[in-house]
Amino acid sequence: MNTSESIRARRSIRKYQEGYVIPKEHVEMILEAAMMAPSACNRRPWDFVVVENREILAQIMEIHPHTQMLRTASLAIVVCGRPDLQDGICEGFWPQDCGAAIQNLLLQAQELGYGTCWCGCYPVMKRAEALQKLLDVSGIPLATVAVGKAAEAPEAKGHYDASRVKWLR
């Protein structure tokens, strides 16, 4: 699939084929794609937690209410921001940098044949802090991304909207 098709074919998937195991090399390729995103001053303000453990996935579902699709997903990738890596002129860019990394993650997963669902965490601090404790990480959990083999094919929600564009020629 070329990039244009990929961008337009991506969907948020909430039903997956249960029990599907994603090979480690695919997970690494997905993480590599995320880490190829640009970031302010190239500080790469992100860490990743790959959760395949079903018990921990169940705990994430309790903490983070919009992640119920994790029941059938193969795994979750929790993307954590690292504001501590962005000081001086780079301060505060980490949420948008992580957003770019996540978009690469979604597109790469799709090209490998997987569905994904991006579940927002930060800036809901109660949710972020509970996940941080559960996963025992120092970064700030920004999003939980479900990954698995899709078992549904929803319609696209994105579209071009000319009213959102101003032209200065």
Next chain:
Amino acid sequence: MNTSESIRARRSIRKYQEGYVIPKEHVEMILEAAMMAPSACNRRPWDFVVVENREILAQIMEIHPHTQMLRTASLAIVVCGRPDLQDGICEGFWPQDCGAAIQNLLLQAQELGYGTCWCGCYPVMKRAEALQKLLDVSGIPLATVAVGKAAEAPEAKGHYDASRVKWLR
């Protein structure tokens, strides 16, 4: 180019072929790609200003010091966040949502044969407010993205870093 290659081939381009004109249908395809990104509650908290006017581009370079590559770029796309579209449970997700939209924009531009450079604006409020005034928009300028025909071929800065990944099996 397929998606995996595209993600890995993208670079921040700071020198462009002067005077190159990008057809309007390509700009619209790039904007459509941006608008295909997912967003919290599908609120699509983004607006876009396409700047081809050389005088306005020069003023952007004065306000936003790291945008000097606009001198040779064909145009700039200023991505503006719309926090007003995200209330309730969706509040505050707009910078990461815009980050995802920008990543799509960069990848789509690349597939069409253009180079890009993402220049961060928000959360540097002084910069964002000056751009907001210059462009006469209500959204918050989050980034200025230069787009043009590349006249340089820098090395990749992204790479897989295993130390940034924690596995919970």
